[in-house]
Amino acid sequence: MMKELALHVLDISENSVRGDGKHIEILLREDLRDDTLVIRITDDGRGIAPDMLKTIKDPFTTTRTLRKVGLGIPFLNDTCLMCGGKLEISSTVGVGTTVTASMQYSHIDRPPVGDMPSTLMTLFSSYPDIVFRFQYEYRAAQEEEMRVFSISTEELAQILEGVPLTNPSVYMWVKEYLQENMEDLKK
Numbered sequence: 001m002m003k004e005l006a007l008h009v010l011d012i013s014e015n016s017v018r019g020d021g022k023h024i025e026i027l028l029r030e031d032l033r034d035d036t037l038v039i040r041i042t043d044d045g046r047g048i049a050p051d052m053l054k055t056i057k058d059p060f061t062t063t064r065t066l067r068k069v070g071l072g073i074p075f076l077n078d079t080c081l082m083c084g085g086k087l088e089i090s091s092t093v094g095v096g097t098t099v100t101a102s103m104q105y106s107h108i109d110r111p112p113v114g115d116m117p118s119t120l121m122t123l124f125s126s127y128p129d130i131v132f133r134f135q136y137e138y139r140a141a142q143e144e145e146m147r148v149f150s151i152s153t154e155e156l157a158q159i160l161e162g163v164p165l166t167n168p169s170v171y172m173w174v175k176e177y178l179q180e181n182m183e184d185l186k187k
């Protein structure tokens with residue numbers, strides 16, 4: 001089953017939330033020059049013990065208690081492997097976790113990025129006490145330079161002067177802001 005990458009980003013970020021991350025960084029890099037797509041999610045949460053880290057790509061590795069399987073990581077791992085890439089997870093207990101997914105950009109099986117603004121808005125508005133940073137990087141095939149767009153929920157809060165992201169017109173405005181900035185980078 002194919003799933004858009006934005007939904008993988010949501011899954012992996014939810015792990016960071018449940019892992020008690022207070023700062024979560026989400027990087028999406030589309031590098032047409034190198035023919036790679038990279039997603040990297042970093043948190044400062046409780047981390048993953050070495051024993052668990054060894055088997056984390058196995059569906060039966062989970063600290064969930066209501067069901068015995070955890071599918072977020074194995075599923076993204078499958079997608080990476082299917083698309084000529086890999087999934088790397090590094091973690092230090094008490095410090096945090098970094099999950100890096102790479103894929104061949106032009107791979108025929110690579111899922112579309114999908115609706116990143118919706119994923120981001122879901123995270124930003126569901127977890128107002130967590131500081132999120134999103135960075136989008138894009139490099140065209142014939143370009144030397146990486147174009148970068150970066151925004152944090154702290155910066156957004158300053159712009160919004162206390163109006164919460166759950167306010168419907170603010171929600172729409174920020175979502176469009178993300179959409180436009182991502183599209184602009186590709187022009």
Ligand SMILES: Nc1ncnc2c1ncn2[C@@H]1O[C@H](COP(=O)(O)OP(=O)(O)OP(=O)(O)O)[C@@H](O)[C@H]1O
Pocket residue numbers: 011015016018019020043045046047048056061062063064069070071072073074097
């Ligand atoms: N960023 C993280 N910080 C702390 N623990 C993590 C992190 N990411 C994953 N884990 C641990 O790895 C386990 C497996 O994660 P995975 O996403 O594969 O499954 P899950 O989250 O348990 O279930 P599902 O993703 O299907 O809802 C989690 O249960 C959690 O214990």
Ligand SMILES: [Mg+2]
Pocket residue numbers: 011012014015070071072073
């Ligand atoms: Mg998960």
